[in-house]
Amino acid sequence: MEKTFLMVKPDGVQRGLIGEVISRFERKGFKLAAAKLMVISDDLAKKHYGEHADKPFFGELTDFITSGPVFAMIWEGEDVVKTARHMMGATKPSEADLGTLRGDFGLTVGKNIIHGSDSLESAEREINLFFGEDAALEYKKSSDEWVY
Ligand code: DAT
Ligand code: MG
16 A cells, blocks of 8 residues: 655654644545654755755754754555645645644745655655654554445
């Protein structure tokens, strides 16, 4: 089954939104496969956001993501990469639809609550970067037969 990497950013953790984020993905029908509260090292931040290394906001971005605990997760389910991006909303909260996490809880592009992989390739890369291979727990969820 498809997997994605999601992470409640330091602003979401400080604002008490871990439960809200988990709840939305649980209620949607997705399955939590791994989770940990952690502080990202400078090295990991630079690798994770490597695609943005040339952008003017790169320093601000890595400073922010390392500024406090994040809640890293692997979620599993049909089309989870694309669907999770819809549930997060647009990068800029001012452009994110209400009903999305960023639309409901964010105000600025920097502090936008949540990270989610943007493709199958980045999901695999980010899962390996944060959890390593084989970290996703395989288990049967009794609700699956009512979701699929
Ligand atoms: P997303 O997080 O939606 O995948 P992204 O990969 O383009 O967005 O950018 C990563 C993060 O960098 C984003 O969540 C917030 C920050 N960011 C993006 N564009 C920015 C900008 N123009 N100014 C400041 N921060 C920005
Ligand atoms: Mg991105």
